[in-house]
Amino acid sequence: MDAGAETGAETGAETGAETGAKTGAETGASASVERDQQGRVLLHGLTRPRLTRWLADELGLDEVAGRRLWHALYRQRASSLARVRGLPPSVCRRLQTRARVDALTLAEVRASADGTRKLLFDTDAGARVETVLIPGPRRTTICISSQVGCAMNCQFCLTAKMGLHGNLSAAELIGQVVVARREFPELPPIANVVFMGMGEPLHNVDNVIAATRVLVDQEGLDFGARRVTVSTSGLVPAIERLGRESPAQLAVSLNATTDELRDWLMPVNRRYPLARLMACLRAFPLRPRERVTLEYVLLAGVNDSLEDAARIHNMTEGLACKINLIPFNEHPGTEFRRPEDAVVHAFRDALRERGVSTSIRRTRGDEAMAACGQLGRPGERRARPRRTIPPARLKARLTAKPA
Numbered sequence: 001m002d003a004g005a006e007t008g009a010e011t012g013a014e015t016g017a018e019t020g021a022k023t024g025a026e027t028g029a030s031a032s033v034e035r036d037q038q039g040r041v042l043l044h045g046l047t048r049p050r051l052t053r054w055l056a057d058e059l060g061l062d063e064v065a066g067r068r069l070w071h072a073l074y075r076q077r078a079s080s081l082a083r084v085r086g087l088p089p090s091v092c093r094r095l096q097t098r099a100r101v102d103a104l105t106l107a108e109v110r111a112s113a114d115g116t117r118k119l120l121f122d123t124d125a126g127a128r129v130e131t132v133l134i135p136g137p138r139r140t141t142i143c144i145s146s147q148v149g150c151a152m153n154c155q156f157c158l159t160a161k162m163g164l165h166g167n168l169s170a171a172e173l174i175g176q177v178v179v180a181r182r183e184f185p186e187l188p189p190i191a192n193v194v195f196m197g198m199g200e201p202l203h204n205v206d207n208v209i210a211a212t213r214v215l216v217d218q219e220g221l222d223f224g225a226r227r228v229t230v231s232t233s234g235l236v237p238a239i240e241r242l243g244r245e246s247p248a249q250l251a252v253s254l255n256a257t258t259d260e261l262r263d264w265l266m267p268v269n270r271r272y273p274l275a276r277l278m279a280c281l282r283a284f285p286l287r288p289r290e291r292v293t294l295e296y297v298l299l300a301g302v303n304d305s306l307e308d309a310a311r312i313h314n315m316t317e318g319l320a321c322k323i324n325l326i327p328f329n330e331h332p333g334t335e336f337r338r339p340e341d342a343v344v345h346a347f348r349d350a351l352r353e354r355g356v357s358t359s360i361r362r363t364r365g366d367e368a369m370a371a372c373g374q375l376g377r378p379g380e381r382r383a384r385p386r387r388t389i390p391p392a393r394l395k396a397r398l399t400a401k402p403a
């Protein structure tokens, strides 16, 4: 049986707890302690209040010790507990037996000619996790994975072909960022985090919310809340929860302007159709100058018409948002094609003429297969994701070979 989109859409949707606030109060499952197979606590999985509590409960240490350990983990980017500045050797020895720093092992780095780097991490369970560093002139963006594979079965996505192998823990989410900062000091500072790698972040909402809190802690990694973005295919209850419990920004993969098309391209739409999704976005709490990002992967002959642009304008009227157009990155075996540049520009212009803030995302990392929708090794399938049937009017276009 297909373990793909239907399962993911339904299980991922119902994880919301009716508690918490946009301020980021710790609640429910997000406050649990993660341990490795030897029973050691994975320190990167703890928010600062949880770390302080755990140190007090487990080792009888006070808040000052908690702050020193926190600084070692995130300011000094310690990889071991053998020596922690400000903590006596006897405490470090006890810590070593009970806790662990890195939850992931960096196995390989692949560099592209355009400067992007793809980091391949191994989990304890033997899975491969992919992270992408995208250096800019003044700062570097890190794109982190939230799951091994993905259950959502978006039809244009390479990761979807893997199926879902599992969630990453909060420690594994944070570990991607800490190791990258530790290993690449020569890059412009890693100052933006986007949850846009492998997986549907909000299908792993407890751990993603916990990780966003660790990222913005000013005593530690100190990312600005406006520089942490969680992207989703549209799991409405989890979006609502993110709005209440996390400081992160929201990005939503829209990719279609009718339910007919989106039901096919993104099966999550069958459970949370466009009207419900857009109502949820209108209610999403935004601070001054914040906007929801709508990502729109442009697929030649599928969703790139000027009528689509007009519908985007109608759908987003009154919503504080910006549109990020992503010309499709072709990969082996896909039936989809990237539109001509002229089509992409005409689409952008049609939106801008209507007053919709729109940009085209520059594709980087193609060589390392590290651009959007290109992470993952589809050869590692758990279950073959089901191909959904395109609307009849599109079938001929999809099977036609480009000139």
Ligand code: SF4
Pocket (backbone or CB within 6 Å): 150, 151, 152, 153, 154, 157, 158, 159, 160, 197, 198, 199, 200, 232, 233, 253, 373
């Ligand atoms: S686009 Fe995102 S949500 Fe959709 S299948 Fe790919 S990784 Fe999953």
